[in-house]
Amino acid sequence: MVGERLIDLANAVRASADPSRAALAELLARHGEHPDDLTEQSFSEDDxxxxRTAARRIAHLLTEADTDRAAHAINALLAExxxxxxxxxxxxHAWHLHVDRGEDAGWxxxxxxxSALALAQILTEYGRVPWGECAASRCTTLYLGTGPGSARRYCSTACASRERVAAHRRRKRAAGG
Incomplete structure (x- = not known):
């Protein structure tokens, strides 16, 4: 899924300012890119x-919580x-939708x-921004909350549970118990 790929790439550039070409190629391969398209000749250090720069831009967009500002940022990317x-x-691969400049477009x-197309589709489907940065105190992981249920605030159930337990302990201490 394109959404998972864009989240993984955005988190990769946030976790390491400069993930290696090999690490990026491995990530792309996990998301279905063919190994022949990821050789040093097809996916160079310059690529x-x-x-990395593009993924940082998407990571920045994924921290936008305001629906209108997110929509304008997505429109700007689509126009670009x-x-x-x-x-x-x-x-x-089976037939799939591309919105780049054609088969010669760079990575x-x-x-x-x-990513812009996927985020536009997600935003219109949900009518709000269903992505963000984890609300856990020591986590900066980006998430895509496109599952059922109410809006997400955490990247995982582990972060959500850790925050609930910490809040419970704070309330208990404040009550003197």
């Missing part, structure tokens, strides 16, 4: 550097991509365009 949607089939262009 990796541009992808400047291409019409088209169906593409390559590398053994960063592809990532920004596909």
């Amino acid at each position: 990796a550097d541009r992808l 991509c400047g291409a019409r949607p088209h169906l593409s089939r390559h590398g053994g 960063a262009d592809w990532f920004l365009a596909s």
Whole structure:
């Protein structure tokens, strides 16, 4: 899923300011990119550097909690991509939607365009921003809360539980018990 890929890449550049080309290639492979497309010739250090920059831009967008500001930021990315949607089939993949500048688009262009399209679809489906940064006190992980139920505030059940337990202990201490 494009949403999972964009979250994983955004978290990768937040966790390490400069994840290696190999680490990015491995992450892309986990999300279905063909190994032949991830060799040093097809996915160079320069491509990796541009992808890191693009992923930082998406990470910044994922910290935007205001729906209107997020929508304007997504529109700006879509306008920057400047291409019409088209169906593409390559590398053994089924037909799928691309919004980049075509088969010759670089990795960063592809990532920004596909991420902007995915976030636009998610925002319109939910009518609000269902993504964000974990609300746990010592966690900065980005999440995509597209599951059922109420809006998420935490990246995982572990962070949510840890915060609930800490709040319970604070209340108990404050009550003298």
